[in-house]
Amino acid sequence: MRKIHVVTQKEAVDEQKLAGCTAVVIDVFLATSTIAFLLTNNYEPIYTVKDSEHALALASWLEEPYILLGETRGKCIEGFQYPDPCLIKFVQEKKAAIICSTNGTRAIESAKKAKILYISSLVNGHKVAEHISMQTDDSSIVLICAGNDDRFSMEDFVGAGQIIDRLLKGEEYALSDAAKLARDTYLSSSAISFRNLLDCETASLLRSFEFENSMDLVIEHHEKVEVVPIFKGNKVVQELLPTGERST
Secondary structure, three states: OOEEEEEOOHHHOOHHHHOOOEEEEEOOOOHHHHHHHHHHOOEEEEEEEOOHHHHHHHHHHOOOOEEEEEEEOOEEOOOOEOOOHHHOOOOOOOEEEEEEOOOHHHHHHHOOOOOEEEEEOOOOHHHHHHHHHOOOOOOOEEEEEOOOOOOOOHHHHHHHHHHHHHHHOOOOOEEOHHHHHHHHHHHHHHHOOOHHHHHOHHHHHHHHOOOHHHHHHHHHOOOOOOOOEEEEOOEEEEOEOOOOOEOO
């Protein structure tokens, strides 16, 4: 029976233990939600880096068209578009994206040694769970909550619970204590349409920077974004189905 573990913040990740695991990084407000919206709006590949210095270094040699998105501790970075999903518009011609953030992209950085690495949020967690359920191996599943600058984040824990709840609808898994609690937390939050997430610590921070609409957008798009972001070759792309078709 496959095991499901939940790491409640990126700082607790043991990179060496991820080597044979399927990992999922979750940063609901906002980085992994933004990544899902970027993919569905024809931005691909997506390069995730830990800070603006690395983003600018990557941009200096990238030859393909791109957009540059980033924030630090919730604040805008000069020369970068804020990684707000409300600001992402569909582009006719595919374009790359470079994104850095205080928590989400750093969490991805910490999880790169995983056997398989998915990116998830409340908007697309159902699709990520679907793809995990199609795996034929017995690797442990590690759900990594990005957290909030070395602190626990309720919204990421709820996002982890979403994946667990979806997986359990198909078969049995061995859950860690944190995984059991994450699922219960997701079900409780879902029952009240995730209104409690608007009172979480990250929500207060985003509200102070006038990004409340971003949180509303994420909640309104619960399980409505049909993409499966996967980290391959040092970039995030859409996962391919076994037939070779894109996830839709």
